[in-house]
Amino acid sequence: MATVRATARTGNEMAKKKKVEDDDDIIIAEIETELDAATEKALARAADTVCKECMQIQRKENILIVTDPHTSTIGQALYEAAARISDRVLLVMMPTTHRHGDEPPAPVADLMRKQDVVLAPTRYSLTHTRARMQACREGTRIATMPGITMQMFIEGGMTTDFNAMQSAIAQLGKSLKRQRKVEVKTESGTDVTFEIGGRWELGDNGICNRPGQVTNLPAGKILAMPKEGTMEGTIVIDGTWDAAVVKEPLTIKVEAGMVTKVKGEGSDDVKAMFVEASRKLKPQQQENVWTVAEFGFGMNPRARLVGNVLEDEKVQGTCYFAFGDNTSLGGNASCGIHVTGVLKQPTVIIGDVELLDEGDIRI
Numbered sequence: 001m002a003t004v005r006a007t008a009r010t011g012n013e014m015a016k017k018k019k020v021e022d023d024d025d026i027i028i029a030e031i032e033t034e035l036d037a038a039t040e041k042a043l044a045r046a047a048d049t050v051c052k053e054c055m056q057i058q059r060k061e062n063i064l065i066v067t068d069p070h071t072s073t074i075g076q077a078l079y080e081a082a083a084r085i086s087d088r089v090l091l092v093m094m095p096t097t098h099r100h101g102d103e104p105p106a107p108v109a110d111l112m113r114k115q116d117v118v119l120a121p122t123r124y125s126l127t128h129t130r131a132r133m134q135a136c137r138e139g140t141r142i143a144t145m146p147g148i149t150m151q152m153f154i155e156g157g158m159t160t161d162f163n164a165m166q167s168a169i170a171q172l173g174k175s176l177k178r179q180r181k182v183e184v185k186t187e188s189g190t191d192v193t194f195e196i197g198g199r200w201e202l203g204d205n206g207i208c209n210r211p212g213q214v215t216n217l218p219a220g221k222i223l224a225m226p227k228e229g230t231m232e233g234t235i236v237i238d239g240t241w242d243a244a245v246v247k248e249p250l251t252i253k254v255e256a257g258m259v260t261k262v263k264g265e266g267s268d269d270v271k272a273m274f275v276e277a278s279r280k281l282k283p284q285q286q287e288n289v290w291t292v293a294e295f296g297f298g299m300n301p302r303a304r305l306v307g308n309v310l311e312d313e314k315v316q317g318t319c320y321f322a323f324g325d326n327t328s329l330g331g332n333a334s335c336g337i338h339v340t341g342v343l344k345q346p347t348v349i350i351g352d353v354e355l356l357d358e359g360d361i362r363i
Helices: 037-054 074-085 104-113 130-137 150-155 162-176 267-278 282-288
Strands: 004-006 026-029 063-067 089-093 117-120 141-144 181-185 189-199 215-218 221-226 231-236 250-255 258-264 294-297 318-324 338-345 349-351 353-357
Touching: 037 074, 037 162, 037 267, 063 074, 063 104, 074 141, 074 150, 074 250, 104 130, 130 141, 141 353, 150 221, 150 267, 162 221, 162 338, 215 221, 231 338, 258 267, 258 282, 267 282
Parallel strands: 004 026, 063 089, 063 117, 117 141, 141 215
Antiparallel strands: 026 089, 181 189, 181 349, 189 221, 189 231, 221 294, 231 250, 250 258, 294 318, 318 338, 349 353
C-alpha cells in the first residue's frame, strides 16, 4: 500500500513538497499561492460557507480534502477553513485524472472510506466513481467540485442561500413525487419523451449533513435517471457541452434510451471520446457508453452559464441530459464515462406538471 505523508500548517505559510520515495506515495501538503487581499478574503468566506453551512462540519469529525494541481488553491482554502473547526483534517494532492468518472488512485479511495467528510475540488469529477459510492455506503458524506475555478468558487452559484434553495427543492419535489412521464422541447429542435426510472433525486441542494450524502458544489438541481429503454426523440444541446459553451448546436438522436446518431459542429470529437471510452470495456459492455444516463433541471437562481458543467447544469431555467454511466442512480450502464449537455430555454412537462415554458418557471 502506498504511504501517505502530511505537512499540515494553516494560514498563508508556504509549504515545500517532500521528496517522493515511491511512485505510489501521495503528498499531503499545503499549496503555495499568491492572492490579492480581496480575493483571499472572498476565498476564505466561500470555504467557510462550504464547511459550516453546506457540510456542517463538527469539531471531532475526520475531514479529507482531495485536490489536484488544477484546483490546489481552492483545496488549500478548504483545508484551512476545515482546520479552524477540526484538528483532524488531511489535504491530499493526487495526480489529475483524464476525464470525468475516472477512479482516483487506490490509496485515495481507501482514505475516502475512512472519513466523516470528504471535500473534492478536482479537475475531473469523482461523483460517478466506485470510490465515491463505496465511501458513501460506509457513511462518508461527500461534496464534489469537478472543474471548480476560482471565479466559480467565490461568485455565482456558490453565493446563493443554500438553506432557502433546499426548501425550494423540497417543496417542488412534493409535486414531482409520483410523476413519471417527461416531455422536453426547445425552439432549437429538441423533442424527446421518456419515463423516469426510480425516484426524483432532491439531495443536490448544497446541504450535506447526514452520513452517506453526496452533493455537488455549487449545488442546485433536481435530477432522475431516465428509465432504461424508454427515451425516444431528439436532443439538441444548445447551451454547454461538458466543459465549453456550445457555438453551434449538437444534435443527438435517441432510440430506446440509447444514442444512435450525433450531428453538428464537434460531433466527430464527441464520437471519438465515447468510442475511446468503450474500448476500455468488455465487448458486451461497450454500448453502455451511449446510454442517456441522467436528466435534470437547474434550481440555483445565482448560477450562470459559464462553460463549466459544474455550474451550468444548476442554472435556473435550464435542463440537462448526461450520457454514459448511470450506476450511481441505480442503472445498469457501467462504463466509466459521464458527460453532460445543457439546454437553454426548454419547455419541460413532467406528468401533469408544466415545469418550464421556454425557460420560464411555472411552479
